Amino acid sequence: MRLIAEELSGERGGETVFSGVSFALGSGEALMVTGPNGAGKSTLLRVLCGLLPPAEGQVSFSGGGEDWPDSAAACHYLGHRNAMKAALSVMENLAFWQRFLGNPHLDPHEALEMVGLDGIGHLPFGYLSTGQRRRAAIARLLVSYRPVWLLDEPTSGLDRASEKQFAELMGVHLEDGGLIVAATHLPLGLNGARELAMRGAEL
Amino acid sequence: MRLIAEELSGERGGETVFSGVSFALGSGEALMVTGPNGAGKSTLLRVLCGLLPPAEGQVSFSGGGEDWPDSAAACHYLGHRNAMKAALSVMENLAFWQRFLGNPHLDPHEALEMVGLDGIGHLPFGYLSTGQRRRAAIARLLVSYRPVWLLDEPTSGLDRASEKQFAELMGVHLEDGGLIVAATHLPLGLNGARELAMRGAEL
Amino acid sequence: MTHAAYVFAAYGVSALVIAALGIWILLDQAARRRELKELEQRGIRRRSDRQGAGKEANK
Amino acid sequence: MLALFLRETRLGVRAGSGALTGVLFFLAVVAVIPFGVGPDLNLLARIGPAILWIGALLASLLGLERLFQADREDGSLDLLLLTGHRHMTALTVFVKCLAHWTVNVLPLVVVTPLLGLFMNLEPLGIAAATATLAVGTPAITFIGAVGAALAVALPRGGLLVSVLILPLTIPVLIFGVAAARGAVADPDPFLPPFLILAALMLFFAVIGPLAAALALRWSGD
Amino acid sequence: MLALFLRETRLGVRAGSGALTGVLFFLAVVAVIPFGVGPDLNLLARIGPAILWIGALLASLLGLERLFQADREDGSLDLLLLTGHRHMTALTVFVKCLAHWTVNVLPLVVVTPLLGLFMNLEPLGIAAATATLAVGTPAITFIGAVGAALAVALPRGGLLVSVLILPLTIPVLIFGVAAARGAVADPDPFLPPFLILAALMLFFAVIGPLAAALALRWSGD
């Protein structure tokens, strides 16, 4: 499987925020997107999964076969917001996403265990602390399978231990032949990840 | 000015999340609250400023004179959420908080400059990137004066340069005789800050 | 009211509304033109102008 | 899709004051009209179906503007749109509309017979009014979905959504009232307007979600 | 406080082109009615005041339940509560209500005379309807504020809230319509219901913000 970006440029509110981004990522590879605030990291991730149209260039995903025809189908997008409903319990949230996203992978209970949240699945999501919320959102990546993970500052709010745990989860995903693109300000603890440094569009 | 917590314990949803927290903080001192996710750091901050009642113990603030009779009056609370309206421009947001909070300190333009956001004050807050939003929220601390800053993961989402800039701002506030209590997972770059490590309530 | 008054009222209202519309558009135009001038005087040019210039030069 | 339906109804029931606000508003509308027209029972019976319809139309506007906004604010909307290859976005919208209707509008249909009694309608008229409401109100929800999708990027689109969709709901209202009245007022027929109403509902059940899906796809930010 | 008022109105206006939207909304509601009850001008004149009141009730309910929720979700509510020593919380609530009313309901009151013409009301009736709306609708907003505050405090108590709070709006509605009608329908008096309406409004203007402030203080989380 390959995720290829060719001469991408992205636009926000009619303004180019980055341009000329190209890379090709194969199975088992990770790409860290870094850069100052407002450089366009989040915008790049949204363009990669097709939530925003690219202003120029194109994104292609190949080798996914029938299951993953394009990058929108093949990716898990973990944005700044956790995409969980505060009024539903953590388990209800995860079970919903598993059924809706399809390709079930881990059982929600197991997934919660993997992120160290076992025992609080019955709590409404709105009762969790910031870091716990983020971990519940990470558990969503595990309940359904997707080869590509697009992560936007995945470790924001996590404590030291959970950061390590998450690095291990990413490691396993890469070993299984997955791809990861992560926008981040903090080192994610992945060995051998490539780095894409963004500096915003030239004027 | 002194902020004193005596044998505080905090409750969330009928459950004690921490107990027996005591400290006394004088002018120019900073306290870093650390601990794993769910340890009760955010809860502690909310108890300190009076948004949550303490389950036991008490918080007192003295030496503030008429202007700052109690801790609620004396503190700036910077929570996880930025308390800005997406539909208003950054300047409008800041100008509003300045007028509403009273005790004007810096001019909104100056404050934006201090956090490196000059030139984008006219943009709607909703158009900013995550880090830019956080910086705008930090600018709010500067437009009105309060002796106590209660900061909940203030640097989440900031890039390296802004982190340093913010450390400097905190340094200046301490030099002016302010107090800072910050909950954080990341080192904030403050020299000589005391640390309060929370481990959650014993079960 | 006589019939003539109705006719007069109808024509009067129409003239008023159309005149207001025309004046509004003219004022809007003038304001935009002024803003553009001001920006150009401050030395700001559109990206496409520069690109366009580049393209002409390439031809 | 069933999962989505269940989630939405659960959310609606658990969090929302939606259902009851709607019913109460409906009640208020129906309660206040007799004050306006005075105690003339015949007149009341005559305009009864129209009042019920107008009440239902307005009540179903409540909460409609939040249909997609809540999802957008917590980031779910992104994921719903991303699964477009697996669940057509229009279908997702359709299911959300259905859930919204079940939670917020169905209760109105259920209390209609009771209100019909208040308005001095005869049994046949009550049955007809209830039937037309059951068939017609989904159309309003589907039209509303378009408005909600158009206004999703607006922080407080409430009124704007209603403004955008009210003119579009007029045909539904016309045929709904015509059918409800046709059942009792003798020269007027019941079936033709009722069938047109059903056709309108089906039409909007297709067009509404498609247009809303288009609007959502392009709201991208 | 003026700053808060300005911010709130600006938010309301920004989102949906404000005043225009309010007026449009009301126009749309009123335009829908004749499609339901038919073009009989006499009938329209009789139900006119009731229709105007229903439109106003709906307009003030739309978006009301978000009065504090939006502030809570973006964290502003914390700061508004924290400044309790400097601006009494009840006053803050009062100002927010006022802003909500100004943006969402006042435009309706302003266009009421025009709509009165459409509905074939006589001049006296129009004046009466406008007056009752101007005096009565703030009460609905103040009552709604209590509900909105409770909804923030009890996120899962939505049903409870609407059952407890909304019925309180019905007396306001009924006295409003009674007064508006009293001005034209001869045997009915105008002044008594109008005075009761004014009293209700003043009562809720005091009680509403106080209760809402209390609920918000306890919502702490």
Added chain:
Amino acid sequence: MGAGMTDANPQATTLSGRLTALANPTRFIALADRLVPWLGLLALAILAAGLYLAFAAPEDYQQGSTVRIMYIHVPFAWLAMFCYSLMAAAALGTLVWKHPLADVALKSAAPIGAAFTALALLTGSIWGKPMWGTWWVWDARLTSVFVLFLMYLGIIALTRAMDDPGRSARAAAILTLVGFINIPIIKFSVDWWNTLHQPASVFRLDGPTIHPSLLWPLLICAVGFTFLFLTLHLMAMRAEIWRRRVIAMRRLSARAAERAAR
């Protein structure tokens, strides 16, 4: 996204090339600059002639002198519908061909359309008072024109509610298209429902039924008002393009300032 910012590569040799060239806002503005004065003069001349003929025309035996209102009422009503149809076409242009000027056309036509619709309503009401004895009735045609007016205002509200032209363009386009159902309803409401208002007497399948002495001035006035509409529309479009340029340049300068500060 904004139309003011994308300049298509001009290749004005083929027909499609010429269309693309028109899509270039700079070229469009040049064209508009040249057309507007002539169109405006033409409109005024035709209107003057039409109105002169109108007042010279004989009075209607039923309606007396009020028939003169027809010469403005009917063109306004036609233009109200014409403008909406134009906007619907522009909406298609936005959605299907992503034509950069289509959105400008739609947005700037809305207020003009609203004004003409308001005029149709006003002159109609003024005519209705002597003819029907009332300013307003809720008959099908009148109400549907009123609804059209509301739709115009709704579209205006939507186009102004978002400050990002790209996003509001598509939202307004979708709304315009969905609302297009109203146009046939207006056109045929008089035939479908039995109402007070006059049925069509000019545009009919079996030819006009109106007397030629009334018809000619009416048609000339209609043409005049159409030219007036086109002039106003071109001017409004030009202003809108400039507005977008100003916004784009402001943003650019802000960004440059931010860069420089670092």
